[in-house]
Amino acid sequence: MIRTQLVRLYPNKAMRKHLDDLCDYRRYCWNLGLETWNNMYQESLIMGNKKLKPSWQKVRNELAHDKQDWQYQLSSRCLQLTIQDLGKAWQNFFDKARPDWGKPKFKTKKAPRQGFKTDRAKIINGQLRLDKPHGIKEEWHNIEISGAKNLKGDLKTVSIFKETNKYYASLPFEVEIKIKCQTKRKTAVDVNVGHLNYTDGIINTLPKKLQSLYQRIAYYQRLLACKRQVNGKLAYSTNNYVKTRAKLQRDYHKVANIQNDILHKFTSKLTDNYDTIVIENLDVKQMQMTHVASKGLQRSLFGKFRQLLTYKCNWYGKHLVLANRYYPSTQRCSNCGYIKQDDDKITLQGNQKYHTKHNEYICYQCGAVMDRDENAVQNLLALA
Template structure:
């Protein structure tokens, strides 16, 4: 089983410069190969019988010698990323055609592989190809064979490493409980277990609570002259505020998803299409802040790790409209209807009723 462990790096100034240079070279090679593949496709339409050879990173090294200064495996992985992007596009065109990477918007990262111990951890340091040992904060140990490592940099110039490890399957003690989880905006999650006990988890609304600070930082940034040092300082201040919100959200989601996996053997969750729901501009910001997709994603991989069963209800399953007592499907209810009474006489809390219906899918 492959599992990734992410740690904070503390590189020296020269090591930081190397990382930034590698990020740039990987982005440069990716864009060059994408540009050439587009050109080859256009040429093939003019001459269909001509055999075209796809570009590789080695092709650009004679013309651009600075590419020799970075890890060659990082460039090879950029080629693999481009091939994967093309494969995904032809498999499902809705994914979108591969895009050129921007210096300011693209994620600053590169991936390298472990060849004969080229990546290893010793004495609170990690050894990486071409650069040697870099200090890291290893907050938890792991056992397994290191396959690859991805070095990344945030907008606030913090460096991290994600180490992919091949581990043996662990034997986890099964849990006894089942739970149905209904996701919402008023409450982040409404959960009902097989003991018919319901719980509502409040929506933390991290973005909403920090909105005034974000606006203030945006105004400060807009007043700074482009290209000035003060503008760069203001940009970092704004990035730190966004970073704090992201960390708060991730911490909340990880703790809640881990708790659900620890307590339950079977988890049933509703399927929500956040992208479609965000077309409603009235609630778009709230939906973006609540991060339903990320919560379900975390549940999915943690269930795999810990031997749990995750059931995703059908997108069109009307958990809100069905009476959990008699099974009768009532008329569609607007969002402002929080309680309703079925024809059988049962009175329901909208969200708790939905979580009970989801729980019934586990049987």
């Protein structure tokens, strides 16, 4: 299995400059490669020759042939991997089912995250060593890593990026993962805005400490919007704008760390204690388009939870059951099987006909009264 570990890097002054140069070089290669790709495609249309259509090999050869002198002072693998990623981006463009579907766009230096890839990196004595290009006369240094004791396995292509003036590396290791012991237990998880319900309790995905962070994020966003409205494009180059944007990115990073920690611990607990896990196959993107609690849906990370649980079940030999998105887990009575329809259905506002709250489930067939989320968990558990 390929297990990826995100670590923070602590480069010295010389290596910081080299990492910044590689980030700029990847952006340069991407933009030049995308421009070359578009020109080749237009030429194939004008000439009416399908053999002239671009591919990542053709674009790579074109850029490698026209290399300038300064490019030889940087790693050649950066150009190779950048054009390969550009080719994958064009392949994804023809798959409209992808959530991030769209044409590849030009990169900008104003983006909050800048990075590059390399497949020549090594872990030596708990430090990251990058390949030294030809012609570099400056002294070359290894880069210190946080949590270096837990790095084990065969290292693959490394992604290094810079965010809020800090450097991080995504280290994919090929490791052998042992299948966990069988517990012969089953559970079901009902995802909701702000919390996850399962057979043993409730997990809060939007704790109170996130509320203050979201308030600060909204405050910094208003400040940046005012600066752009007053100064226009000149606002991006002012020191106050850069400092405020750095604070905004810092708070976004804190929110991501808190929620990732919650989801990782919960998914690991599920795979440790249960053999069969049932979740709903929700169309989250379509749900967000309705603009009903769309912000809460996005912050609850339904897609992230499913992604983590899917690969952990594959790792440890657990069985993940996806309920059909039209399965009436909320409308069905777990006691008698009666399914509410038309005006009897429960919505986010409850039921206007019978004046019930959104968290109440009252069965009009057998008279059972129960919590809406607990009822949904029992219906999902029946699929196991």
